[in-house]
Amino acid sequence: MNIVKEKAQQVMKKAIELAPDKWMPGGRPDPLGDSRDGYIGMPVSRIDGPHKVAGQARFAAEFALDGMLYAALVYSTVPKGRIAAIDTAAAEAAPGVALVMTHENAPAMAPMPLFMSAQKAAAGEKAAVMQDDRVGYNGQPVALVLAATQEQADHACTLV
Structure with missing residues (x-):
């Protein structure tokens, strides 16, 4: 029984090591998931977007x-x-x-x-x-x- 318990504890310890910090109590948040720190999941305006929509953008063929x-x-x-x-x-x-x-x-x-x-x-x-x-x-x-x-x-x- 002790062997099974030890193996289960080893597996749990490994799972905790692999878990992201934000899943753990008091862990730090994932910087890529935080909208304040990046563009992932956020709308990004394209520099040439307004010109393309208005028909004013020049393309290479022009x-x-x-x-x-x-x-x-x-x-x-x-x-x-x-x-x-x-x-x-x-x-x-x-x-x-x-x-x-x-x-x-x-x-x-x-x-x-x-x-x-x-x-x-x-x-x-x-x-x-x-x-x-x-x-x-x-x-x-x-x-x-x-x-x-x-x-x-x-x-x-x-x-x-």
């Missing part, structure tokens, strides 16, 4: 740099096939357009390895985009338009 171009993609509308012809003349002539890139003028890319050497690296993509006339899935990019503004790039995409 800062234009000298010589900056905007991109837009033209996507395939078929799930599988070959591009017999692609007419980019109207898009190239559109105002603000600097380049319309297709499989015909895209730079050749080295094949992506299916498995990267780093353990946390993402797996490679086997389908090479805009490298040949093959379409492998619906929504595959088949052309890229670079223009002076995003609106001009988007409009030129409708002309391809």
Whole structure:
């Protein structure tokens, strides 16, 4: 009986050691739980919150740099096939357009390895985009338009 009592006392002593101080009579309160000492559980005003709500905040995409171009993609509308012809003349002539890139003028890319050497690296993509006339899935990019503004790039995409 003494052995059982001793084991029970040892277990209780260990439980008391592991219990937070605020659970013990006269113990000090947990500083993270005290609203006077931290932000946990308290509402925090964001510095940019009022500007975002009022529509006055500027986002990274809204800062234009000298010589900056905007991109837009033209996507395939078929799930599988070959591009017999692609007419980019109207898009190239559109105002603000600097380049319309297709499989015909895209730079050749080295094949992506299916498995990267780093353990946390993402797996490679086997389908090479805009490298040949093959379409492998619906929504595959088949052309890229670079223009002076995003609106001009988007409009030129409708002309391809």
